[in-house]
Amino acid sequence: MDKYISKHIDRLMLDPNNYRFIDNKDYVHVSDDQISEKRIQDRSLSFLIGKNEDNISDLVTSFKSNGILKLDPIQVKELPDNNYLVIEGNRRTAALKYLYEQYKKSNDVGKLTESDFKSVELVLISEESPIQHLITMGLHHISGKKKWSPVNQAQLIQDLKIKHKLTEEEICNSLAINKHNLRRSLRILSLIEGYKRSDYGDQFQTNMFSVFEEVIKNVKMKAWLEWNDTEMRPTNLENEEKLFSWISKDESIEEDELGNEQQITLEPIITKSHEIRELSKFINEPKAVEQMEEARSIAFGFVFSDAVGESRLRNALETIQKEVNSAFQFSEFMNQSDYTIISKLRNKLDKLLPTNSNIELTESPASIYFNSVESHFNSVNIIQYRKLHNIQISNLSRVNIFAGGNNTGKTSLLEIFFLFTRLNSFKSVIDLERFRGRFYQDFPTKWFNKIFVDSINIQAEFNDIMCSVNIIKKETNEDIDKSHYLTSIVTDANVNGDNFSSTIHLFDNKDPEFYYEKSQFLCQATFSSPYRYDGQLLKRAHAKAVQEKYFDEIMLFINENLDKNIEKIEMISIDNESRFMVSSTNNDVAIDITKYGEGLQRVFEIALLMGYSRNGVICIDELDSAIHKNLLVKFTEFIQKLAQKFNVQVFLSTHSKECIDAFVENGYPDNELMAYAITEEDGKLVAKFLEGNKLKHLVESINIDIR
Template identity: 55%
Template sequence: MPSKRITRHIDRLILDPNNYRFKDRPEYRPVELENVADPRVQQRTLNFILGKNNSNVKDLISSFTTNGFLDIDQIQVTEVGENFLVLEGNRRIATLKYLYDEFKKGNDVGRLSESDFKSVNLVSIEDEEPIQHLISMGLHHISGKKRWNAVNESQLVSDLISNHNKTEQEVCDALGISTVKLRRGLRTLSLIQQYKQSDYGDQFESPMYTIFETVISTPEMRSWIEWSNEDMTAHNAVNLERLFSWISQSEDIEIDEDGNERISTKEAIISQYRQIKEIAKFINDPRAIELMEESRSIAEAYSYSDVIGENRLRNALDTLRKEVQVAFNFSEHLTEPDYGEIQRLKDKLDRLIPSSKAIVAINDKRLASYFTTVDNHFSEIFVHSYRKLRKIRVKNLSKVNIFVGGNNLGKTSILECFYLLSQLNDINAFLDLEKYRGKFYSDFHSKWIHKNFLSDIELEGSFNGAETSLFLSKTETEENIEKSGYLSTIESEGKVNDLTLESSIHLYTNKAPELHFTKSQVLCPATFTSPFRYNTELLKKAHANAVKEKYFDQVIEFIQVNLDPSIEKIEMISDEGESRFMVSSSRINEVVDITKYGEGLQRVFEIALLMVYSKDGVICIDEVDSAIHKSLLIEFTKFIQQTAEQFNVQVFLSTHSKECIDAFVKNDYHNDFIRAYALSEVDGEIACKYIEGGRLEKLIDSINFDIR
C-alpha cells in the first residue's frame, strides 16, 4: 500500500460522505465516487460531522483554538481528480474547514494561523484496495481508541463479509476481535434491519443498538420471537411486531367529548437495554405482557406476573435451604438473641405449612359466561331457602337495588343470594362466601364446611330474560370413593333455560377436597365486597382490569376531588415479593401503603375497582356506607350509579343508614333506576317490602321516613 507525506490547502480536501459514522442515520444515502466532490454533498457531509451548533466537534474546536493544530495522528487521503478524499481524519478536517470559515470572516480562531489552513500535513494513500481501507478504518475505530457507534462497527464487519467475501475468521484476525463479538454484531444488525423495514423503522437511532443486542443475547427473547441463527431472522411476525412497538413511540387517535379527533403520542415502553432483561423474566406470561401493553409499565406487569412470583418463590426456597444448612453447621455460635430470631422465623415457616391436608383451596379463576351479551340482568329472585331467609320474593329489580333494615335481618344474606345464583354451579363461589363468613383470611379446613352447612340452598330467578335456578345440598355420596376420612359431599345443580350444570365436592378430614364437574359456567361476572372482608388477590385483578379498561384514572380523580386533593397517584408496587398499593402524595415525601390512609378512602378505592371488574355483570356491596363520611355519600352514590351505567353493572347493596338512602335520592341521578327493599321481622320470619325509587323520594322528602 504505497503512501507518501504531502501538504495541501484545506480547500482541496473533500470529506467522505460514505463515512461509517453516517450509516446509522436515517437520512444517510450512499454517494458514488464521481459525485463525492459535489458542493451539495460536501455541505451535507460537513453538517453531519459538525452536528447542530457544532455539538459533535466542540472538543476539537476547543483543542485547536487553545493548542493549535497538532500533527499527532495521520490524516489519510486518496487522490480523486484534482482533490483529495479524506479516508481517515474526517472530524479533524471538518473542524479545520469550520475554523477556516471563521478565520476568513475575521473571527477569533485562537492559536491557529493562516498557514495551518494552507498547508495541512497529510498521508496520501496511492492505489489502495477498498478492502485495505476498510480494514485500516476498522483497526482505528473498532479495535483502536477512537470507537465508532456499535451499529457502525457491525456494519463495517458485515460489509467485509458480504461485499468483500471475507470469512469470519479472516475478519476476526484482521480487526483483532473475537468470533463471539463478530457474530453477535451481525445478528444484532440483522434484527435492526428487520426493525427498519417495519412501520416503526424511521425511529431507529444509534443508542437503540444495545436494546437489539440484548434481545439477541437473551435466550427467552430469542425464543419468543423465534430467532434463527442460521438465516439471522426472527420468524414470529406477531411477536416481533409487538416487540418493535414496545421500543417505539406510537400514536393513538382519541375522540373528545365534542367528537373531535385528537392524536395522542405514547412514549416507548422500553428505553434502556436493561429493561429487556426485566421483560424476559415474564415474556412467557401472556397476562403480564397484556397488562404491560395496556399500562405501558414494565413494573406493573412484573408485579402481577405469576411466572415472576413462582420464580421468586423457588429462589427463596433454594436460598432458605442453603442458608439453613450453613446455620446448622455453625450452630455452636448461637446466642440467646439468635434463638429468639430463629423462633420468629420458625413461626413464619409454620404459617406456610397447612395445619392439615384437608385444607379448602379456592380457585378464583373466572369462568365463561353463559350469556354473550347482558341487557336486563336480574328482574326478580325467589329465595326458597338460604340461611334464615325463607320464601322471599324480590321483584321489580332495577339497575341499583338497595336493601335496608336493622341488624341481623338478613341484608348480607340477600346479597349473597344474588351472588350465588349468578355463579350457577361454580362451587368456588359458595366456598368463597363461607370463607369470609368464617373470617378466614387464608385457606380453611373442610370440617368448617361440613359443620356449618346446616340446610339446603334453593334459589330461583329471572336473568337477562331467562329462567335460572340453583340448588345446593349436603349429602353422603353414593359414588364408589375412598371413604377413609370422608365427611360429606356438597352437591350443586344450576339451571339456565334448558341447560343443567352439575358439580360436587367431596370433603375429607385427612386430605384436600375433591371437586368434580363436567362443565361449569356462570350467568355473568360477579363480585362481593364487604367492609368485613378483604380479598387481596381479587383487588389486584380488579386493579389490572381497571387499567386495561382505562378507568383507573377516573378512580384517582374521584379520590382527589372528594377525599384528598394531595394524592397524586396510587400504584401497585412489589415490595419484597409482596404486591401492595402505594400512595404518592404532595404532602409526604415518600410513598406510603394505602392502609395508612383512612378506612373511607380504602373502601371507596375497593368498591370503585370492583365495579369495573363486574362489567356486564353484578356487584354486591354489603354496608356500602361503612367508614364513608356522610358528607361524601351524595357524590359517592352518584359515582356508583354513573359507573354502573358506564360498564353495564347491576348493583345490589345493603345499608342501615338513612343518610345513605337520602344520598341516593338527593344525588338526583336517575332516581327511576333505584329500587329499595326494607327487611323486617314479622311473626318470627324475615319479610321483604318493596319501595320504588320515586315513592322512596316522596316519603323521605315529605315525612322524613326512616327506613331503618
C-alpha cells in the first residue's frame, strides 16, 4: 500500500534511465546497483537541468515564488542503501537539488526554507512492478498533460510491447491511446533505429522525429521504401540509404583556387516534415530526384518534375473553369474595363492551343539540365556551322583561347559553344544574328529564310555525356494554315538520350509561329562582346552578385587595378530605365558608367557575367578589346580565379599576342589553360592546340606567336 513519507533532498536519487534521456547522445543504460553512485547522479542531474538551467528554469521560478505546492507529490520507491529512486517527478527533484546548492551558497531561493530541503514530502510506492512503473510514467507523459517528446513516448510504448510482452490491446487500455497511434509510433521508432544504425546515425536529433513521422504517414514514401508493416522496416535498403543521406549532413571534396583539395560540409536536403510531402510528389521520377541531389534542394526537384508540373496545370485549368463559370453567373455586372480584361485573357489562352496561335519570339524560362557540372565541354565535333565544316576540337580545358587572324571563324567558334548550351532554344539563333548586327528589333522573316541555307549540326561531350544539336530548314507536314507560308526551321537536341525539340514556322505576312513542349538549356551560359550590350542580362547578373556577396570582390579588383577613387557602382532606376552609376571621390555626384572608359565597362561586365555563369559557360569575344596591355596580366589572372571559384568554363577569342602573353605571364597555375590556333590549310579551317605548360614554355623561350 502506498504511503506518504518525508526525506532529505539528498536521499532522493534521480532515475538515470528516465525516458527523457534516451535520445541524449551521452545516455547509457544504468543497472540498479549503480543508481546511487555520485557520477551517475551528477550526469542525470546535468541531463535534467540542461545548459544554463534551461530545462528547469520554469520550475525554479515557480519554487522561488510559490514554495513547494503539495498538489502532485513526487513518487519514489525504496532502494537497498536507504536512498529513494524517483519514479515520477524527476524534473522537480532536479530543480530542488539545484536550489539546495544555491541555498548552501547563501544565494536567493525565494520562499524556500531549509526545512523544504530537509523534509521533502513523497509518496512511497510499494511493490511496484517494472510494468507498473512504465505505465505510471506513460499516463503522465503520453496520455497526460506533461508530455515527453514523441521519440521518448514511442520508446516507452516499444518497451512495453517488446521487453515486457504486453499486447497492443493491453498497452492501449493501460495508456488510454488507440491502436492507430500505437502502431504508427512503433513504425516511426523502427525507422529511426534504422537511421541510428546507418553511417549518419550520430546526427540524429529529437526534432527530426517529425520528418520520420511524415515518411511513415506518406503512402508514396512507404511504397518507395517498400515498407513491410509486419516486420516494421523498409525492404528496399538502397532507397532507405538514399533517404537517410537526404536528411543528413554530408561531406564532399572540392578544389580551392590553388587546386588544393578541401573538405566541405553539405547541408541536409530535407530538414522539415513538409519537405517530405513535397518530395513524395516526384519521388518516382529519377530525373527530378537526380536534379534534387545535384543541387541539394527540393526546389530543383520540383522544377524538373513532370508530375508536379502536370498537377499544377490541372489545378490551374480547374480553377480557370470554375472561375469562368462564376463570371457567367454575374455577367450582368460587366462593364467596358471587364471586356478589356477578358480580351487579354483570351489572347493568353489562345497561346496555350497547339495550332493556329501566333507566338512571339519569346520563350518561357528554360529549365537547366545540368545545375551541377564537373567536367564541362571535353570536346566538340562541328559538322556544320557557317563556314566551319567537319572540325573536331578536343582537349578542352577550364580556359580556352581561340587565336587567329581576321575572318578565321573565332567568333563562330564562340557562338557554337553558346548555341549548344541553349539546346532547343531557336531564339538563341535569332539573338546571335541580332548580335552580329544583321537586324535589331523586328524579326525579318523573308531575309532570314533567304540567309538560313545550311543546317547547323554540332556534337559535343559535356559533363562526360554525349550531346547533339541539329537545326534544319524544311517544309512542315503539320496541319497549319499555309497562307503566305515560307518554311519551317526545326531544332532537335539530345542529351544522354533525352530529346528536346522546337519548331518555328515562317510566313511573309505575319509573325512566326513558335512551338515547343519545353524550353531546355544544357547549363547556364553567357556571351560577352565589345559590340553588343544586354542591359537586362547585366541587371540580373548584378542582382546575383549582390545577393551572393561576390560584388565586393569585383569592386576590390577595380579599385586595385583600374581606379582607386571609385567608391561604389550601383544600379539606379532613372526614368524607368536601370543604369549603373559610379560614385567616386573625384566627383560630387554619381555619374553613368558609360561616361568612363570602355576598359572599366568591359572589366565590369565580364566580371559580373563570370559569377552569373556559375556551373556553366562564358564566351568572351575579343577579350583584349579596350583593355590596356598593362591591365591584361592582372585581368586574365582574375578571370582564371573567378572561373575556378564559380566553376565556369571560359571560351575567348583574340587576335592579340599580348592577350596570350598575359595568360602565360600572370603567374596563375596553367594546368587548366588551353590555346588553339585557328588557321587555314588546303582551303579548310583547322584548330591546333597548345596546352598550359607547353604553351608557356614556347611563349617564354622562343616568343612564339600562335596566331
